[in-house]
Amino acid sequence: MTLAANHGEGPPETSLLLCEDPAMATERYNPRVSEPRWQKAWEEARLFEAAQDDARPTYYVLEMFPYPSGRIHIGHTRNYTMGDVVARYKRAKGFNVLHPMGWDAFGMPAENAAMQNKVHPREWTYQNISVMRDQLKMMGLSLDWSREFATCDVEYYHRQQMLFLDFYEKGLVTRKTSKVNWDPVDQTVLANEQVIDGRGWRSGAEVEQRELAQWFFKITDYSEELLSAIDGLKDWPEKVRLMQRNWIGRSEGLSIRWALTEETAPAGESEIEVYTTRPDTIFGASFMALAIDHPLAKKAAQTNAALAAFIEECRRIGTSAAALETAEKKGFDTGIRVRHPFDPEWTLPVYVANFVLMEYGTGAIFGCPSGDQRDLDFANKYGLPVIPVVMPEGADPATFQITEEAYGDDGIMLNSRFLDGMTNAQAFEEVARRLETATLAGRPVGARKVNFRLRDWGISRQRYWGCPIPMIHCPDCGIVPVPKEDLPVRLPDDVSFDRPGNPLDRHPTWRHVTCPKCGGAAQRETDTMDTFVDSSWYFARFASPHAEGPTDREAVNRWLPVDQYIGGIEHAILHLLYSRFFTRAMRATGHLDLDEPFKGLFTQGMVVHETYRSADGRWLAPSEVRVENADGQRKAVEIATGETVTIGALEKMSKSKRNTVSPEEIIDSFGADTARWFMLSDSPPDRDVEWTDDGAAGAHRFVQRVWRLVSEAAPAIAGTVPQAAKTGAAAAISKPAHKALKAVGEDIERLAFNRAIARIHELVNELQGPLSGLGAGDDAARAAARQAVEILIHLIAPFMPHLAEECWAKIGGEGLVAASRWPDFDPGLVVDNEIVLPVQINGKKRGDLTIARDADQAAVEEAVLGLDFVQKALGGAAPRKVIVVPQRIVNVVA
RNA sequence: GCGGACGUGGCGGAACUGGUAGACGCAAGGGACUUAAAAUCCCUCGGAGAAAUCCGUGCGGGUUCGAUCCCCGCCGUCCGCACCA
Secondary structure (H helix, E strand, O other), X not given: OOHHHHOOOOOOOOOEEOOOOHHHOEEOOOHHHHHHHHHHHHHHHOOOOOOOOOOOOEEEEEEOOOOOOOOOOHHHHHHHHHHHHHHHHHHHOOOEEEOEOOEOOOOHHHHHHHHHHOOOHHHHHHHHHHHHHHHHHHOOOOOEHHHOOEOOOHHHHHHHHHHHHHHHHOOOEEEEEEEEEEEOOOOEEEOXXXXXXXXXXXXXXXXXXXXXXXXXXXXXXXXXXXXXXXXXXXXXXXXHHHHHHHHHOXXXXXXXXXXXXXXXXXXXXXXXXXXXXXXXXXXXXXXXXXXXXXXXXXXXXXXXXXXXXXXXXXXXXXXXXXXXXXXXXXXEEEEEEEEEOOEEEEEEEEEEEOOOOOOOOOOEEXXXXXXXXXXXXXXXXXXXXXXXXXXXXXXXXXXXXXXXXXXXXXXXXXXXXXXXXXXXXXXXXXXXXXXXXXXXXXEEOEEEEEEEOOOOEEOEEOOOOOOEOOEEEEOOOEEEEOOHHHOOOOOOOOOOOOOOOOHHHHOOOOOEEEOOOOOOEEEEOOOEEOHHHHOOOHHHHOOOOOOOOOOXXXXXHHHOOEEEEEEEXXXXXXXXXXXXXXXXXXXXXXXXXXXXXXXXXXXXXXXXXXXXXXXXXXEEOXXXXXXXXXXXXXXXXXXXOOOEEEEOOXXXXXXXXXXXXXXXXXXXXXXXXXXXXXXXXXXXXXXXXXXXXXXXXXXXXXXXHHHHHHHHHHHHHOOOOOXXXXXXXXXXXXXXXXXXXXXXXXXXXXXXXXXXXXXXXXXXXXXXXXXXXXXXXXXXXXXXXXXXXXXXXXXXXXXXHHHHHHHHHHOOOOOOHHHOOOOOOXXXXXXXXXXXXXXXXXXXXXEEEEEEOOOOHHHHXXXXXXOHHHHHHHXXXXXXXXXXXXXXXXXEEO
């Protein structure tokens, strides 16, 4: 049955359930009544507001804040539930917890909505926020709403403009003309990170290359630091650390200056500088290749019409990044020749080639066909020499050849004069050493150089709904920053969205200002900032959301770094790298005193759901489908038509595939606790979880089961003083409770929520019997039961906070569970005096041995050899060996 | 092409540092209660076998008293980067 088909019927509301004894009739737990009640109680007690003047140790847990798209998605709720479990647990452990929430509220969907629905982006955004805030509140999240802000609040972007000006003063902002990724549909510039397979990440349109003057943050100033500091991020997933390392892309090589021959050099040119990571292969060089934008290529084209035509053709074909990736490797011989740095008699042709990138290295390469497949293809196409210079160890230099497949691995040098016989690593050093001391025009020919793949961060966006860049263009003074006292630069309200492009550009008055320097007529910068800027420091603003400056330094230093940050893997590079840069830039400008914003990072999996498709190809929502189980086969039927539906793969919930289940539906049917519990059970939090109605129903059964267990035990334990029992029958109550208490705490610390949940299930299974048979006379059992129930309530509280409060009230607990301390386990109760040791014979388990926990090795060995099945296996012979792993296992080798 | 992760019952998964493989949940089957249903409770649930027992963590080897875990070689799935010189 689908969830929505169940909707309405739902679980019985407050029906009375008849138990064996009518006097014990237990009302079903009704989340629809309980959950709002406890949410109100928490809010009134202001339990989740983090105090600045609190001596307890701080703990900052943060989930990536949502974009206010309109409704909370189920993926959000899983993310926030994880953070909430941590927040509630840490609070119970005595930490002063900061767990804030805000809105990543600038961005294009608001403008798209404005264009489609004639609604102002501001109105659309704040309306969405209001809806989504209510939805989040229904989840029972322990958030500090007093710190809430949206990045489109003028109070927030005002401070962001302050930061921009500070960064500018510090030299961390530049304006440069550069080739940018232009999205022709959204009419805006995209960062490299926003181009996926040559297409805009949002519009899906093929991205074009354009030359534009843009504002950049100089993230490359921190390339080395951002890379090396990754080693210190011990509580980050290895996967993310690796992705960041690859993205920064450090390589060590040599830059080499090649002299042009005098007779072929264009006027005023005398050399080409190339960057290589393989200087060892320099004797395998057979051509040079320049990017089409390389200054020398441009110069040569001035006097060479055919070359100019070639460059123009490449530019035309190569306007989109997608085309670049599939384009054939093509080159054009410029006629220019260079001299080999180790042999002035040896000259090489200089080509202009469409595959050389101006943005990386120096925009020029030397081609070594034998060591690089792309160079080999190029050489074969244009009939250039192929000289093998590196061969696998053990190969014969006399016969080793390269024809169709290049050899790019490590090996031994050949055909390389003074390098022959060296390893390529030795040859690298030798070439570097010699070229560093050789000179050309009075300067060294070669220089060791570290290169990075990372580019500066272009932040200009030709959009309205973003943070205005506080700069002014004066015809006389040039670029002039807006004086800080003139901030904020507010977005105008009266804008139109009837055309694509930037409404700020065509606003009648907004852009016209007087120059702060000369007082003359000047123009405002109409670009706004990339929304990734907004999310690069919001975590710092939460520490002091109402501070006059961007941060209150004392507060931010106190709370940061974020102890546990939780979000999707899709932000492994962009958002996290930008935030790491921003933190450093804010340190450099005196806004805080730390390097790394996020101490612990956790990337959670998605919530996925089956997809349903009708015979005529329509996607069907789960609520439109009934799934039946017939002869062990699952069958889906469209409710409206009765037609059979194809059950498709598990996919991320999406509007297009219609495989969504909304948080409201779930809360309506089962309550927030059930949703929270289900989303964290079964699947490990870093993996995807499949939303199934059966699973949700199972979680709800458990909610009711806990409620029944506690409320049925309540009469027997009300007014009883909790007391653990170490011996006797009551120990069967205390021991599992304390063991679970220890294990669940450890599991939450490790974010192993699925394991914690399994442990709680076990505890309930173990308590079921003893608690249902509680006699009035047995004081020890009642005291132990009281304590075990209190422990159980504390264990479920981070996951199912409303149910925990209801249970707590039921047994007459004082105050709120949300405000109470996590109980301490008794170490004496989590170990048993007698243990059951598995006994193996030749590595296979053949039986058990029950023995005192502290029995020494000899005693264990003796007892094992006395066991019937051991003696039988040995057949009277002495064992060859007996391995006793203390408190683990015994292995008898026969 | 480069880099990485993963592969365990019908399903999601557990198994800590090399020490009882399958915890816990879901699904399924059987039973109890009920006029009936729902709810609840009990039992079964990797494969073969009547049982003893044997086999079993993608496949093939290896190390070890002992391997889901470590090593070597394959196969498969997923992810990231990708003309990076």
